Amino acid sequence: MGPPDTKRRDRRCEYHKDHGHDTNNCYALKDHLEELVQDGQLAQHVRKNNPLNTVTLRPDSPPLGVIHMIYSLPLPTQVHTIQLQPSLSKPITLAKRPHEIGKISFDDTDLDGATLPHADPLIVELRVNRFTVERVLIDYGSTLGIMYYKTFVKLGFTNSDMLSADYPLFGFNANPEYPLGRITLAVQAGTKSVDMEFLVVKLPSPDNLIMGRTWLHAMQAVPSTYHQLLCFPTEYGIEQIRGSQKSAQTCYLIVAAKRPKEPEVNAIEVPDRESLEDIGKTPSEKATKDLDRIEINRSPDKFFIIGTSLNEVDRREFVSFLLGM
Template sequence: MYHKTFIKLGFTDSYLSPAKYPLFSFNANPEYPLGKITLPVQAGTRSVNVEFLVVKLPSLYNLIMDRTWLHTMQAVPSTYHQLLRFSTECGIEQIRGSQKSTQACYLLATKKPKELEVHSIEVPDRESLEDIIGIPSEKATEALHQIEIDGNLDKFFMIGAFLDKVQRQELVAFLLGNIDVVAWSQYEMPEVDPSVAQHRLNVDPKCKLIIQRSRRSAVGHGSAVIEEVDQLLDIGAICEVTYPTWLSNIVVVKKKNGSWRVCVDSTDLHKACPKDYFSLLRIDKLVDAMAHH
């Protein structure tokens, strides 16, 4: 149960019992609940006492019912039909959800301002990192010591400066002994086996194939595109096609460090990929994580 729902029900923190075990899968870190409370839940003509863990997190939902309640109710849910059926002394009863409300919740959950669409992790009481490609010694929260590889200033490890002599020697020996598995850039990882990682686009076969009109590149962008394409071709990350069914333009964006990032305008391709307007699968993952499935 989310704390906002707990407050709207008229309860205060004095009603909570201690709950010392954490919950996972809400964010990058374990989330410790404020406490727990047992409340009766009325579904149709049946009432079951359910123990809720109260967490203080932002959410579009009021609470999440876990599998324990479903098993107690002997209920059969259908996310596709937004329907819950369960047996009672009077026969089979059912509770219907709202397709419109489900779609609205999904759209609100996925709608973000453009300026917030940044891949970053914020840790409480710690400054967030503005750029992941900054200098490691400036981003670290502790003092670091640089270990160069064969005197090459571009290849080095950063280890904690507070390690004792034995720990430092063991760590350096381990890193140097496994130096062959380290890739210093994406261009040192040629031809990754598809069994390791593979990405596919869920393109609707009914959509029209779109070939974008060619756009002129700004002065200086052409050399950056050619260099990036040549490097990707050398490592086998991309291949040339003669008769493309989809054709998108190249977009060049300047990084904070002054270099260029080469991207692809996939706007039309994204529109051809159907979206799932039901966020219930996300709830199922949260329930499974809390139930240790």
């Protein structure tokens, strides 16, 4: 509660029976009520359309766990997506600097800790629903907050916790993407927490969340991808969260590893026929001006390639042989 001489006499907490803060702003009371809700002792007082797993975040409360990358790769080693931590776990460390209150600016001194040159996006970690969520993409080009379905599940939610979302999203691919639903959660960055509505989508991604302009404006936050910093004002002054270039580069490698390989052209040898020297190379390496493309059943996705050096009789026999296989 603080020393008696620093307490505000105009604010009283009925839970502590003391002055210093209002009852509605008492973190100890909120944590106690949340424990009762989780134990099922206040079920009759909780509205059913509110997610029971949504909790009020206290800046100094320990996280329930850490959500790392939720994208699976075909590797022999197992990737653990959740690591439960004890109550004495180390809290989030913030890169704080003595900025003037209310003024956010960047200079070369903010590059301390950044690897240059780089073209990395800003990837940070945030607290959501008492979990530390890593690989959160700060995207100033996005309007809304996006939560990927695997992250939604790791946070302890089910489909019944979502509200309907009937409007499509654009920008993920060529076609509009309809979200599975929406959910509003408290998102904590440093000592500051704001409620954020997420649209839940079921798409593959190396990121766990995308935080767009809606959250940035609510936080009054200013991101700098060059300095790899996210700055925002709080009642304690300007706070900074440094991005993780390692996470950004790992995300890029994951996406690159999932790209389909360029198909190879397999050789079909016919007795007494000399094989083309460039058979087996990738299409981009082949001398395409010396090849003919023959579609199968007039399907552009099914075809084979033969050389133009064949005479008309051999070409006709060869095509008939391949189409008859």
